[in-house]
Amino acid sequence: MKTASRLERVFEEGHFAVTTECGPPRGANPEVIRKKGELLRGFVDAVNVTDNQTSVVRMASIASCVMLKEMGLEPIVQMVTRDRNRISLQSDILGAAGLGLNAILCLSGDHQTFGDDPDAKNVFDIDSIQLIELIRMMRDEGKFPSGKEIDGPPKLFIGAACNPFAEPFEIRPIRLAKKVDAGVEFIQTQCIYNLERFETFMDAVRKLGLHEQIKIMAGVTPLKSAGMAKFMKKNVAGMDIPDEVIKRMADTPKEEQAAKGIEICVESIRRLRQVEGIAGVHVMAIEWEKKVPEIVEKAGLLPRPEVSV
Amino acid sequence: MIMGEQKPLEVILGMLTPYDKIVLAGCHGCVTVCRAGGAKEVEILASSLRLARESEGRPLEIKEVTLERQCDPEYLEAMRPYLEDYQAILSIACGAGIQFVAEKYPSTIVLPGLDTTFIGVTEKQGLWAERCQACGNCVLHLTGGICPVARCSKSLFNGPCGGTTTDGRCEVNKEIPCGWMMIIDRLRSLNQLENYRKNLPMKSWKTSRDGGPRRIVREDLME
Numbered sequence: 001m002k003t004a005s006r007l008e009r010v011f012e013e014g015h016f017a018v019t020t021e022c023g024p025p026r027g028a029n030p031e032v033i034r035k036k037g038e039l040l041r042g043f044v045d046a047v048n049v050t051d052n053q054t055s056v057v058r059m060a061s062i063a064s065c066v067m068l069k070e071m072g073l074e075p076i077v078q079m080v081t082r083d084r085n086r087i088s089l090q091s092d093i094l095g096a097a098g099l100g101l102n103a104i105l106c107l108s109g110d111h112q113t114f115g116d117d118p119d120a121k122n123v124f125d126i127d128s129i130q131l132i133e134l135i136r137m138m139r140d141e142g143k144f145p146s147g148k149e150i151d152g153p154p155k156l157f158i159g160a161a162c163n164p165f166a167e168p169f170e171i172r173p174i175r176l177a178k179k180v181d182a183g184v185e186f187i188q189t190q191c192i193y194n195l196e197r198f199e200t201f202m203d204a205v206r207k208l209g210l211h212e213q214i215k216i217m218a219g220v221t222p223l224k225s226a227g228m229a230k231f232m233k234k235n236v237a238g239m240d241i242p243d244e245v246i247k248r249m250a251d252t253p254k255e256e257q258a259a260k261g262i263e264i265c266v267e268s269i270r271r272l273r274q275v276e277g278i279a280g281v282h283v284m285a286i287e288w289e290k291k292v293p294e295i296v297e298k299a300g301l302l303p304r305p306e307v308s309v
Numbered sequence: 310m311i312m313g314e315q316k317p318l319e320v321i322l323g324m325l326t327p328y329d330k331i332v333l334a335g336c337h338g339c340v341t342v343c344r345a346g347g348a349k350e351v352e353i354l355a356s357s358l359r360l361a362r363e364s365e366g367r368p369l370e371i372k373e374v375t376l377e378r379q380c381d382p383e384y385l386e387a388m389r390p391y392l393e394d395y396q397a398i399l400s401i402a403c404g405a406g407i408q409f410v411a412e413k414y415p416s417t418i419v420l421p422g423l424d425t426t427f428i429g430v431t432e433k434q435g436l437w438a439e440r441c442q443a444c445g446n447c448v449l450h451l452t453g454g455i456c457p458v459a460r461c462s463k464s465l466f467n468g469p470c471g472g473t474t475t476d477g478r479c480e481v482n483k484e485i486p487c488g489w490m491m492i493i494d495r496l497r498s499l500n501q502l503e504n505y506r507k508n509l510p511m512k513s514w515k516t517s518r519d520g521g522p523r524r525i526v527r528e529d530l531m532e
Contacts (some may be wrong), residue, residue: 082463086511108463108470111481122463123519129467130511145511163471168493171469171505178508190471237472237480 001309002139005067005102005157006074007046007186008062009307010280011215013306016161016273017280018301019076019188019217020292021048024059030067036289037068045304046074048105048106048188052083055115062096069100075158077101080109085125088132090144094134097154102309105159105188108132109195114142132160136183158183163190164201166238173204179215187214188282193223194240195271202275211277218272219282222291223261226250269299312401312431312437313346313423314412315354321399322361324420325369328396333358333422334388334410335375338478343437346401348375354401354422370395377414379406385413392417445516445523451504453495458512460488466509468495 001008010017018221020040025032028104040047047068051061065075079097083094095106108128112120126134135158137143142153149195160179164172166291176187192198198218205211223229226249245264252260269281296302315321325331333355341347355371362369372391377384379402388398388410397418400407404425413417427439442459448466449456458464462481469489472480479485496502514520 064490111462111472113481123462123512126511127463127465127467128470129508133508134511161471166469166471167473167475167477168469168490171493174506175467175469178506181508201455237474289479 002185002234003036003102003152003155003307005046005159006309007076007103008157009309010045010305011186013305013307015045015305015307017046017215018044018296018304019046019048019280019282020044021282021284021286022064022289023050023053023287024055024061024064026058029060033064033067034071035256037071037073039290040292041071041073043296043302043303045280046076046103048076048078048282051078051080051107051109052115053078054110055082055112055117055120057216062092062099062101065096066099074103075101076103076105076205077109077156078105079131080107080108081124081126081128081131082112082122085123086248088153089126089134090138091130092232093138093154093156094150094152100154102155103157103159104135105161106135106184107161117165128160130185132158132179132182140183142157154251155270156186157190159186160292162187163238164192165190165194165240166200169197169201170204172201173208173210175296176205176210177208180210185280186217187215188217189219190238191219191284192268192272193245194242195268197240198272199275204275211279215279216277217282217291218269218275219284220265220268220272221284221286222265222288222295223249224288225257225261226252228261231239254298262291262298265295266298267299269295310340310428311405312343312405312426312439313340313401314424314426315345315350315401316421318354318357318361321354321420322358325358325362325397325399327524328369328418329367330372330395331360332372332374332388332391332395332398334379334398334400334402335373336377336379336400336406337375338378338380338402338406340402340406340423341375342431346403350401351375376402379403380409382409382413386411388414441505442517444512444514444518446513448509451509452492453499453501453504455488455492455495457488457492460486460491461486465489466512 049061049064056216061077065077068075106128111120139153141279142150229246229249232239351373355373355467381413398424399420401422407421426440429437429439432438462479473487477490479487
């Protein structure tokens, strides 16, 4: 164990891990995040808190994580390189660890043109792979990139994302290997709807032996409606929703589509659990956090293990 | 070459409001090639400005001149004879040229008639596109001759991100091909995919604008 992360401990003890995601409020009201935390308590091992996802301004991930931590949940800070240069990243890494946070997810971040401030200057001083490497160096070598010693290295469990469905497909397992080289320890994938293609991806991952070096968590997102499925397929790059999934949603009466979406999600989790090299599931119920307990329960993932860290 | 685009006519007219005698200065360099600030554009812009001002009842006298290059001190001398008789210079060179005119003639008002856009190429007639951000410390030998800084919307050194569309475009805009998809394709065709397998380290941006305004000193060429 390199950190005090509950997620790392869950993996260490050989459990199939469950994480979810929580979007901070578009305002300073802490009750929003606490309410979401209350819904999730006991149903997951750790909760990601997004960092201004889709480039829309929200409460800081670190601040929201601390609120969840105070409630006894185990947060994972998401950190994008879009808005911070390496000075600011290092400082926030130390800050997150100093506040008692134990895990971090390294991302480049959605381009700012998607959000409310398309006129903003982006940073991208470093990319997500370089961020992984930066944290690994700070934690394991106790050094800043400058070579100077860190007085109290940040003990963070290092995660990253992976999109098995974006072009160019054949490079995606290799890009994952690059993240492993950089020092990543767990991966949460993009939402999986095309299970066949995901299994092809995992074949390649296993050939590279990556599943033995890191913990790979399969990402799932319950569809709320046939409309949402069509919208995501059309508008979200690297989102692969097969026509048969859309058809299953569309063939369901409107008022039952949400339940159907959950059913599909639960089916996917049960199938993904059987895939060799999958160590957990990451449930991204976008602004639908209240459904996470139901999904986790129906997928047979309760109770969550008690671990001591 | 350095690309530029003329500012909208109403913006230029706005800047010229206080004046009735100006020099309109083009440049035979890059902006001629990209059809934004050469002799021909000087002629067309001058006519448009005269017409617009005549219709306002406030005629504008324009001295048209196109210099060999506005970024070279010796060519800037060509404008000196006119300066006493005119109130301002409207330059349609790139930002470097415009500033060099201002530097050369410190007591003359110099106005920008052109927005400098990027360092790029002529993809075909009427279509220019960015290729270089002049960041220094070039890595093109590792990336199949395609620049991750200029061609990837996020300037990732270890791309592609998850935002490549099924037809190989960037999620930011379907007009933009995914820079990393191009790099991968090209490395594959060159049998150099092993270049991709190695992580590129954090770049030093000191050689870019981030290190402050840049200079090149070549003592061997100085007199």
